[in-house]
Amino acid sequence: MLQALRRRYWDYRARGWQRRMRTRRRKRYVAERADWLAEHAPSGAVLDLGCGTGSYAKALVRRGFEVTGVDFSDAMLKRARTEVPSARAAFVAADINDRLPFPGATFDAVLSVLSFDHVADARAVLREVRRVLKPGGVLLVVTLSRARRNRERRMAGAVERVRRTVMQQVARSLVSTYSRDEFLRIASAAGFSLVDERATDKTLLQVVLRAGG
Secondary structure (H helix, E strand, O other): HHHHHHHHHHHHHHHHHHHHHHHHHHHHHHHHHHHHHHHHHOOOHHHHHOOOOOHHHHHHHHHHEEEEEEOOOOOHHHHHHHHHOOOOEEEEEEEOOOOOOOOOOOEEEEEEOOOOHHOOOHHHHHHHOOOEEEEEEEEEEEEEEEEHHHHHHHHOOOOHHHHHHHHHHHHOOOOOOOHHHHHHHHHHHOOEEEEEEOOOOOOEEEEEEEEEO
16 A cells, blocks of 8 residues: 555656756756766766656766666656657666666666655665666765755645645655765665765765775
């Protein structure tokens, strides 16, 4: 039931999420992070983990990457395919909490923007990301820090009345936050090392990790 509620929630959010990602500020964030990834992985195949409506996939295709986006929301994927009608982009239905449907050493880079805050077991997901990355491949992660937890809970209570019960159950179900040191310890245990990071207003953790050989 919980899985169905989560999928229903993100299907419901798809239209508004697409509008949100088209604002000037969000477009700037997308461009900055796509450029950051390109600094560490100048070319190749990228896995967009929790791709949503395809904003990051679109930016990466424009920078010459081959992009595979995964998401468990059919509504998000439908909009992503419309948003990125390119032969260099493919979108696959998959839950990132499960085994990824790709052979080992498939991708040169993985992008994860605000998806680790919705995983049940970060250690398991990082191990799976490590499996599908080529040796020396990079993982760019943007995820919630612990400082943002209260803000997310306040947002969960702001949804309109007719959707409130679903929203609150989903919001409580999987909202993971990490301190910097905690996340880096988990990543190290999964075979990653830190190569770059960017400071924020303490609500987000932003790091680039490299997979060991």
